[in-house]
Amino acid sequence: MTLSMPWRAGWQTLGDHLRDRGDQAGALQAYLNAHERVAIAHTGTPRGWMPMSATLNAAAILRNQGRYAEALDVLDRYDVEALTGMAYWGERALRARAHVYAGQGRDREALALFRRANPLQAEREK
Amino acid sequence: MMTLIRTIKQTLGIAMIMTMTIGRTAAGAAPQLYAGTARADITPTAEQAVDLSNRPMELHEPLFARVLVLQSGDTRLAIVALDLILFSSRKVVDEAKTRFNLDHVILSSSHTHAAPAAEGMRIKPPLGDWTRRGEPGEAFDWDALSDDPWYAATEAKILNAIHEAANALFPASITAGRGPFESVYMAHNRRKVHPDGRVEMMWDNPTLQPTEPLDPSLGVIRIVDAEGNPRAILVHFACHPVGMMASGRVSRDFPGAMCDHIEQELGNEVMAFFLQGASGDLDPHFMNQRGQHRLNVVRETGVALARAALTLADTLPPGDPAPRITAEQRIVPVARRGNRERTSEAALTVATFGDRVALVSVPGEPFIQHQLDLRATLPEPDPWMLGLAYSGAGSPFMIYLPTEQAVAEGGYGATECSYVAPDAGAKIVAAAVDALRRQFRRDTPQ
Numbered sequence A: 001m002t003l004s005m006p007w008r009a010g011w012q013t014l015g016d017h018l019r020d021r022g023d024q025a026g027a028l029q030a031y032l033n034a035h036e037r038v039a040i041a042h043t044g045t046p047r048g049w050m051p052m053s054a055t056l057n058a059a060a061i062l063r064n065q066g067r068y069a070e071a072l073d074v075l076d077r078y079d080v081e082a083l084t085g086m087a088y089w090g091e092r093a094l095r096a097r098a099h100v101y102a103g104q105g106r107d108r109e110a111l112a113l114f115r116r117a118n119p120l121q122a123e124r125e126k
Numbered sequence B: 001m002m003t004l005i006r007t008i009k010q011t012l013g014i015a016m017i018m019t020m021t022i023g024r025t026a027a028g029a030a031p032q033l034y035a036g037t038a039r040a041d042i043t044p045t046a047e048q049a050v051d052l053s054n055r056p057m058e059l060h061e062p063l064f065a066r067v068l069v070l071q072s073g074d075t076r077l078a079i080v081a082l083d084l085i086l087f088s089s090r091k092v093v094d095e096a097k098t099r100f101n102l103d104h105v106i107l108s109s110s111h112t113h114a115a116p117a118a119e120g121m122r123i124k125p126p127l128g129d130w131t132r133r134g135e136p137g138e139a140f141d142w143d144a145l146s147d148d149p150w151y152a153a154t155e156a157k158i159l160n161a162i163h164e165a166a167n168a169l170f171p172a173s174i175t176a177g178r179g180p181f182e183s184v185y186m187a188h189n190r191r192k193v194h195p196d197g198r199v200e201m202m203w204d205n206p207t208l209q210p211t212e213p214l215d216p217s218l219g220v221i222r223i224v225d226a227e228g229n230p231r232a233i234l235v236h237f238a239c240h241p242v243g244m245m246a247s248g249r250v251s252r253d254f255p256g257a258m259c260d261h262i263e264q265e266l267g268n269e270v271m272a273f274f275l276q277g278a279s280g281d282l283d284p285h286f287m288n289q290r291g292q293h294r295l296n297v298v299r300e301t302g303v304a305l306a307r308a309a310l311t312l313a314d315t316l317p318p319g320d321p322a323p324r325i326t327a328e329q330r331i332v333p334v335a336r337r338g339n340r341e342r343t344s345e346a347a348l349t350v351a352t353f354g355d356r357v358a359l360v361s362v363p364g365e366p367f368i369q370h371q372l373d374l375r376a377t378l379p380e381p382d383p384w385m386l387g388l389a390y391s392g393a394g395s396p397f398m399i400y401l402p403t404e405q406a407v408a409e410g411g412y413g414a415t416e417c418s419y420v421a422p423d424a425g426a427k428i429v430a431a432a433v434d435a436l437r438r439q440f441r442r443d444t445p446q
Helices: A010-020 A024-043 A049-064 A068-075 A087-103 A107-124 B002-012 B090-100 B142-147 B149-166 B253-266 B291-315 B368-377 B404-409 B424-443
Strands: B017-021 B033-041 B064-072 B075-082 B104-109 B170-180 B186-189 B191-193 B199-201 B217-225 B230-237 B271-276 B282-284 B325-336 B339-353 B357-361 B382-386
Touching: A010 A024, A010 A049, A024 A049, A049 A068, A049 A087, A049 B291, A068 A087, A087 A107, A087 B291, B033 B149, B033 B230, B064 B149, B064 B271, B075 B090, B075 B149, B075 B271, B075 B325, B090 B104, B090 B142, B090 B149, B104 B271, B104 B339, B104 B357, B142 B149, B170 B291, B170 B382, B191 B404, B217 B291, B230 B253, B230 B291, B253 B271, B253 B291, B271 B382, B325 B424, B339 B424, B357 B424, B368 B382, B368 B424, B382 B424
Parallel strands: B075 B104, B230 B271, B357 B382
Antiparallel strands: B017 B325, B033 B064, B033 B170, B064 B075, B170 B217, B186 B282, B191 B199, B217 B230, B325 B339, B339 B357
16 A cells, blocks of 8 residues: 555544445555554654554454454554553453454453453443 | 144143153163264255345355254154254154154254245235234244245255154264353343343443343253264254344354364264254344454354363263153143233153253243253253244244243343243243153152
């Protein structure tokens, strides 16, 4: 994908659009671009909502394609334990990893992560 | 003649007991167990593939009828596991009994919502939504469903498969057990009752919020031949197979993936059976997924169940080659809601296989609490409550069988699509417990 995208959130938006249209490969590339080419290039750090969101979306696509190891590699960009200090992102990161574990047949580990996410959701919804 | 007697007894509305005590030796030892399996492809043609809601479907995967015939002494029974939403064919049960000398036949539908339905039962004008109008046995002529070419062909294929299984009996042993099953994929109770008593239908549960009541367990029966080779694995679990509902595709849903995985792991000689439990209020966590992910989730759901079943199967004690088998059919009159003068008949087939497992077939969708109550009242032999299981008499389909508490609370399955009195489910459980106590006590050596 060679599209020039000066607008920082553009790759993210493009990813959402392509995913909605069923173009999983295009959406994945857009999300990866959102994370690496734009977000980190501009900020020098993976912090912020956009790289985090792009990472989770990319991992979801990889997981849905059965590419579990790659999905975990993408998720490993973030320390899930550190994220649990932020209810919203912690909840999403735990569930994203849980979905990958489930796909790998690691049901018990997946269930444990889902259950850790639920109190974060409750905290967020207070 | 037997059909005539059954008809007379049903007409009289008397709780009927037809107990078959299996032939035994004078010393009390049961005879050798024989088993036979067969499978029939019951996939509709592209033109025949129309679901219960009258929506056409594409062919995604084949549908099967899997038959297990068990014989001990002079008594034979057949369990037919069907990749269908519902199949209550009196013709199949009656003909199988007559032609193949079977005492009992259980037609157990997986309840996959991605299966075809006979033209005569589809929800469309002028029939309309018969699931919301009282006793389905009075809504249309169930025997006339055979006018549908796919349905008639399915009946014939099932009968042929029963014949094949009954003609291929081998000396067998049977063992069974129950173990825990908690999965990311299923199940949750879809009736969320708020503190103020309001009922919210929670069809899916993608964040795995805790719900209750649930039965986080599965049952496994393993049939082994005389050489020690596994030949059949039967899995009992309760959850609506609705992952592919309204997908526009014909699919066995998660029970199909479960069977495929077990057979791939154990080899072609093994036949896997999914027997639906009391799934009236239970759904899988993930529904309405999109694209390939939907197919993946349904497959993973079945594989997770298969893995747990295989793990449990490995821990089971050696099989019993001469289990005491008892079976009977009970007709339980249950009042209709709002009019206790009118009754419907729930025909249960209650069977025990040695001291480890029993089957209780129920021609409706019992809420899971009934399964829990049955097991709590009589934990041994482990009673498998089979929902969507027709055995040739009484109501062809009793729709939902809620608990009295659920009826008081309301919601789908409790006050919608349910026509029996609130105590109907409890009466069915009580009848099953009574039948099991009678059978088991009588067959326990003194």
